[in-house]
Amino acid sequence: MPSQPSPASGTRAHNLARILRLVHEEGAQSRAALTEATGLNRSTIADLVAELVRRGLVEERVPDMPGRVGRPSPVVTASAGVVAIAVNPEVDAIEIAAVGLDRSILVRERLPNEVLPTPEGVAKTIRERVEAWRAGPLAGARIEAVGVAVPGLVRTTDGVVRNAPHLEWTDVPLADLVRSATGSPAFVDNDATLGAIAEHRYGAGRGIDDIVYLNGGASGIGGGLIINGRAVAGAGGYAGEFGQNRPRISADGDRRTGDGVLEAEVSRRLLLDAVGLDAADDETLDAELTSSESPTVADEITRQANVLASALANAVNVLNPTLVVLGGFLATVADLRSEQIAADVGALAMSESVEGLEIRPAALGADRLLIGAAELAFAGLLADPGERT
CATH class of the missing domain: 3.30.420.40 (ATPase, nucleotide binding domain)
Known part of the structure; x- marks a missing residue:
């Protein structure tokens, strides 16, 4: 996502943007909290909030606090409208x-x-x-x-x-x-x-500034990178295509293609076939895989976890992230085989690169x-x- 030009620091327009982003990203804020977060004085905050209210971008409301004595301070929320x-x-x-x-x-x-x-x-x-x-x-x-x-x-x-x-x-x-x-x-x-930006701001990667995100969808596997807190897309905007890399597959039984890319080996379609579904949304597929007692389904999940771990190890060696986040059907594989994936990545990646590494499913789910x-x-x-x- 390309960065958007912002008003010069310290200008009124810049301060309006600061207030709006705070209530958008952090949720409802009292004027006192906005004062503390921005370092602006109370009268300036009151004036900026009033302008954002006039523009229809935020709302002020008095919270419902039963039993409290006196009038509680109003809170500022971004507009749902x-x-x-x-x-x-x-x-x-x-x-x-x-x-x-x-x-x-x-x-x-x-x-x-x-x-x-x-x-x-x-x-x-x-x-x-x-x-x-x-x-x-x-x-x-x-x-x-x-x-x-x-x-x-x-x-x-x-x-x-x-x-x-x-x-x-x-x-x-x-x-x-x-x-x-x-x-x-x-x-x-x-x-x-x-997906990487959403998980970094609001999901599994909130507060973490070096993230590799892999998304598993009906079209295959794509990736997003957060480096030093910023989304990195490469010179042409095409970075993160992990699904097109060829994973190391040492066990012949784990291979489904002659020399296939990651998204051919770790595949939503293969998981749907395993549980006997033609199509399904992420929640339905997750429920079917999680509840299945079929050895065939269990073997396919294990196989995909093996191959996925080899690809993750390569990403960890190259990028040295703090966190790997897996979304879509990959989140289900990560949930069901978390210990296996962590152990395999630890064994395949450089030991220094996996120090402190976490692998988590996407917290925002289908959203x-x-x-x-x-x-x-x-x-x-x-x-x-x-x-x-």
């Missing part, structure tokens, strides 16, 4: 949600695909769902922008999907298509990059990519609230 439309088009379904500036998910739908979605079809679906929601859960809401998390290589400067092989998209101007269809600003980035897409859509607003009415 300022909304990002978050979208994740996949080969099996299009997920779409409306996410408030307070990070509440106001409405969410998973729309299964009968055939591979086209870029034009995705843009049309977004328009249709938003129009329907405006008559219901988004009545009166203000849509800030649309953020799209795509399983493929994205040129973030203009929202062109360079290559999403499983969707069969090449050089697609997706941001322009969505903007034309909806009339709202639209931004596009790689799904795993956005991680949608939360990441919403962050993309809100990025400009959070960097500079501007003169909004």
Whole structure:
């Protein structure tokens, strides 16, 4: 996700952005807490909050505190009425949600695909769902922008999907298509990059600044990197494609392809086949794998964990992260084989690189990519609230 230009430090616009980002990322804050966090005086905080209230970006409310004597101090919250439309088009379904500036998910739908979605079809679906929601859960809401998390290589400067092989998209101007269809600003980035950002800000990686994130979805395995607290995407924006690396597989019984890449060996499709499902969302697949007593299912989970650990060991040797976060179906594999994966990574990686290393499943679950897409859509607003009415 490209960084957004911010107002000069110390200016009124900069301080408005500081307050807005604090209540967006940290949740409800009292004026006293905002004063302490920013170092600004109480009268300045009161003036900035009043302006953000006027612009409809935050709300002030008095908390309900039964038994308290006297009038409690009001708290400042980001507005649920300022909304990002978050979208994740996949080969099996299009997920779409409306996410408030307070990070509440106001409405969410998973729309299964009968055939591979086209870029034009995705843009049309977004328009249709938003129009329907405006008559219901988004009545009166203000849509800030649309953020799209795509399983493929994205040129973030203009929202062109360079290559999403499983969707069969090449050089697609997706941001322009969505903007034309909806009339709202639209931004596009790689799904795993956005998942990494979401988990770093709000999930398993909160407070940790060096993270490798792997996302397991219907299109395969992608990755995102957080280095020194910042998302790193590489020169062209295409870093983190762990799924295209070839893992070291020492046991012939663990190999499913002749010389396959990671996402061919560690595969959601193979797990679905093992439990006898044609398709399923992440929660359903997780439940089936977790409850299964089949030796075939257990063997497939163990095999995938073996191969995954070899790929993680390579990432740990190269990047020396504090934390590895696994999302999607990889989170289920990590949950079910946590000790095995940790032991294998410890055995395969350099001992110095695994000192203090943790491997965790994504904490945001099925919401991680949608939360990441919403962050993309809100990025400009959070960097500079501007003169909004």
